[in-house]
Amino acid sequence: MSFPLLTVTAALPAVGAIATAAVPAAKRTVAKWSALGFSVATFVLAVIVLVRFEPGGERYQLTESHAWIKDFGVRYELGVDGIGVSLVALTALLIPFIIAAGWHDADPLEDKNPNRRWRPTQGFFALILAVEAMVVVSFEATDVFLFYIFFEAMLIPMYFLIGGFGDQAHEHGDDEAAKQRSYAAVKFLLYNLVGGLVMLAAVIGLYAASADQLGHGTFSLQEILQARAAGKFDLASSTERWLFLGFFFAFAVKAPLWPLHTWLPNAMGESTAPVAVLITAVVDKVGTFAMLRYCLQLFPEASKWATPVILVLAVISIIYGALLAVGQRDIKRLIAYASISHFGFIIMGIFAMTTQGQSGAALYMVNHGISTAALLLVAGFLISRRGSRLIADYGGVQKVAPVLAGTFLIGGLATLSLPGLAPFVSEFLVLVGTFSRYPALGIIATVGIVLAALYVLVLYQRTMTGPVKEGIEGMRDLRVREVAVVVPLIALLLFLGVYPKPLTDIVNPAVGQTLSDVHKTDPKPALEATK
16 A cells, blocks of 8 residues: 555644643643644645646546445545645645744733633644644545535634634723634634535535435545546436535635625634634635535536626625725734635636636635735734734834835735736736636726725835834834744745746646536637738
């Protein structure tokens, strides 16, 4: 039996979570280094997975398949395509930076308020590693039931990270801040649990449909795809549409797509900056990834049937998120609404059903993760120094902390998709791919680009330029640890902005195969004869 590389890549952070949680309470520094060490080791394994992946090879590679619950047709099946392997690498890349950025976020507080004292350091870092393990399995799973288990299980550690280790920079008192954190955590959990329960009904329906079509129930994605290709799996239109809606609803909550988005600003606003990065740059990507892997591949006809409505919702998300970002007075909530706008672009690219659109969406998932991590982590360093998330409490930061201001600017410019930075390539491809099939929606979506420039540049102007405000005079610039967190992310944004080919070479074959599943080809350009 070949070495189970995918299993080890997912299991290592789980082992790290247990080892970190087991460190004695008095050894907080040991727990931090343990978590960082396991996350770096996981990244090394993810790089090996990426190197061993052959872009022109089989659709799913490094596969593992073992019987798990035979009586119910559940198998332990893993495999990665070009999109999955890219997101595994993104997850493994970001977790060490998240841990390093949150190095002091769970340190015990000196005051005597019971709402602020209980912050177990070991638990904070163990929960981050647990989330990493579950997300990696979600990107690797090719058994629908296996995917569902970890899709839902990651909610539990995220709930405790939001509610138990929330942001201490709050405009209200400690008691009110604790209530807000609890509200955000419960809202996050309830929204995603409802989505998961709807999906569970659809998962059971898929099993029943496979039993009817194949003579035995199965959750195996590859088995169902092979049966469809052989003409042995053909769902009735009504059945396929209902199953599609069950899956899509859960993924739209996780993504999040308007109007199922309202949990995200609360969760990100009340979390520490590293946990906010974990939410939007890592966990939420499972939703958009699953649309490509499960909605389009399992339910191709229903995906085409639902496309017009989904594209309209995606465009609403783009404009709505950007408009609300413009009006925000809280730095982290501004970034949260900007992310809603960006997820609208990703979903629009997926359902444009063109090569450019889906390639752009796959790139956007990776590039948005890097750019949002850079901006949010620098914003977290800024907020920790001032003790406030309110934009109005800042001004003139670039005069006292030029490195902090400079990295904040680059992160912001990446968020607005400035040419030369990685998100520009993604957004351009999404818009081109959408315009070629749905020109009206493509034109409307470009308004989101203008609004992005507005909210990013206004945010920078109000916080970093102008006279130095009271409370900013003695602000320290970035420390060595903080520079080490941000600079590699900025370097990656620059590299992928100038030379995205290594990433496009990996994701494009998977995009082509997905379009083949839904029987879609790129529209031919309409050329008028000229005399």
